[in-house]
Amino acid sequence: NAGVTQTPKFQVLKTGQSMTLQCAQDMNHEYMSWYRQDPGMGLRLIHYSVGAGITDQGEVPNGYNVSRSTTEDFPLRLLSAAPSQTSVYFCASSLIVNSNYGYTFGSGTRLTVV
Amino acid sequence: TQLLEQSPQFLSIQEGENLTVYCNSSSVFSSLQWYRQEPGEGPVLLVTVVTGGEVKKLKRLTFQFGDARKDSSLHITAAQPGDTGLYLCAGLGGSQGNLIFGKGTKLSVKP
Numbered sequence: 424n425a426g427v428t429q430t431p432k433f434q435v436l437k438t439g440q441s442m443t444l445q446c447a448q449d450m451n452h453e454y455m456s457w458y459r460q461d462p463g464m465g466l467r468l469i470h471y472s473v474g475a476g477i478t479d480q481g482e483v484p485n486g487y488n489v490s491r492s493t494t495e496d497f498p499l500r501l502l503s504a505a506p507s508q509t510s511v512y513f514c515a516s517s518l519i520v521n522s523n524y525g526y527t528f529g530s531g532t533r534l535t536v537v
Numbered sequence: 538t539q540l541l542e543q544s545p546q547f548l549s550i551q552e553g554e555n556l557t558v559y560c561n562s563s564s565v566f567s568s569l570q571w572y573r574q575e576p577g578e579g580p581v582l583l584v585t586v587v588t589g590g591e592v593k594k595l596k597r598l599t600f601q602f603g604d605a606r607k608d609s610s611l612h613i614t615a616a617q618p619g620d621t622g623l624y625l626c627a628g629l630g631g632s633q634g635n636l637i638f639g640k641g642t643k644l645s646v647k648p
Binding site: 471 | 567577578579580581582587
């Protein structure tokens, strides 16, 4: 039982490049989300999904796209990377939205944009 | 906008000392969750408190939810170096019931 798997672990991009951060969970969780974590800012919600085919914006969605074609996968796309997107990105899942059972987090992707 | 304020931001103590971390808001949350994060890893859930006034214990850690469900505290008794990490409180809120995080308390316990 792998939980939430994020790839890659580390990535360096040049300004303007695009890339996809992968997130997969094997727990049949309906709810999946992406957060970014920056020093002094805490964890901020980028996008989330309450089920396959349903996505919505969080607090800081600009510059990112998501899709959810299957229950298991929730990739995050950076369209044109900017230095302001340098951060650590976490994918998290939960059995359902509004769950008191808590979130399961991946181990993160550390992204540097130069 | 619902906000969670954590204090202190940093805490450095000696092994064996007691400490309390606070999580406060002006908003009511349906529940509050506490996570612990170690360097290079994602946050891991410690506990969820749901009922106002609820107290939960996890070995040397005691969690309390305020009566009005706007605040919570984490008390660690006889801290050990293994307790070192970033402690995050998070509340279920927002228009879609997403988890809103405080900025965290970075705890360092020296032997």
